[in-house]
Amino acid sequence: YTPAYFAALAGRIAYVETSRGCPFTCAFCLSGREDRLRQFPLPEMERRLLKLSASGSKTIKFVDRTFNADEKRAMEIWRFLVRQRLDGAIPAGVCYHFEVGADLFSDACLAFLKTAPPGLFQFEAGLQSFNPETLGAVQRRTDLSRLCANLLSIRAGGNIHLHVDLIAGLPRDSFEGFCRSLEGVLAMGPENITVHTLA
16 A cells, blocks of 8 residues: 555545455355465554545445455454544545355344444345255355345344345256345345346
8 A cells, every 4th residue: 555556546446355265165256266264464454444544535345255254353343443433533434345244144243233333334245046956056055044134134224335246147046036036135125236147
């Protein structure tokens, strides 16, 4: 993060990486090929986040594949960001975007997230499909009932902007099956639904 980088950034979306890899092995994603998670040191990440927060960018997007795969670490970062916002070190209007595994949230984590300042966090949750057979075919280990309950809990909090992802064209799915998944996501009322396709 040099002056030249921030000059080139010019207020656009900033990207940051706090970990690499993923402990999950979904067949449609390359991030889980190592089947392990490597994390950058937390103190260094906190320094970088504060620099990005003061850069003029309004959206700081974490590119970690499953940010909350290690919930303890995710909570440390979320608590840090909330404290810094409340202390005034993070300007109002700066939002942090995270790709999350929505079925991984514990009750304690959900309770904490409800206390986050409105607009500070934005979550992108990969549901991909409501079809258990399809999820099994792509090695996607997901507790669908827990995932849906957690998404509804986050949505009910009203303070976190919620994106939900679906994938069209997964094995053992059909047009009708995809439409059922889409209807299920629409019923949860997220602010954004993103549909990816497999080439």
